[in-house]
Amino acid sequence: MAGSVLLISAVLRETPEFWRNAGGFPVLLREVVSVVFYPGMVMFAIGVLSSTWIVLRWRQNSALPVGVWIAGAIQWLLLLVVIAVFAWNNLHNLLTGASLHQHSR
Numbered sequence: 001m002a003g004s005v006l007l008i009s010a011v012l013r014e015t016p017e018f019w020r021n022a023g024g025f026p027v028l029l030r031e032v033v034s035v036v037f038y039p040g041m042v043m044f045a046i047g048v049l050s051s052t053w054i055v056l057r058w059r060q061n062s063a064l065p066v067g068v069w070i071a072g073a074i075q076w077l078l079l080l081v082v083i084a085v086f087a088w089n090n091l092h093n094l095l096t097g098a099s100l101h102q103h104s105r
Contacts, residue, residue, distance in 0.1 A: 003074075006037075009040065044078075051072065
């Protein structure tokens with residue numbers, strides 16, 4: 001659930017209309033995304049790494065159900081997609097010579 005909210009926040013952060021009145025987004029939502037995104041990303045990454053470590057430790061003692069592996073894969077997928085969305089605009093700006101955090105769309 002946290003990964004899905006973080007993914008939506010990452011997409012909103014990289015949408016230029018989100019930061020302008022043209023998008024029709026509430027100001028409170030903009031403030032929440034602005035303040036909560038980085039701490040949320042760090043907490044989610046710590047959660048994914050911790051749960052992976054716990055699963056790998058338990059695996060040494062017994063076999064785990066397939067659902068545990070699927071849940072772990074989904075967590076890692078969400079984390080990697082959030083990082084990709086987050087980094088894509090800045091990488092594009094870096095390669096084209098534009099300033100960082102500039103939305104060219």
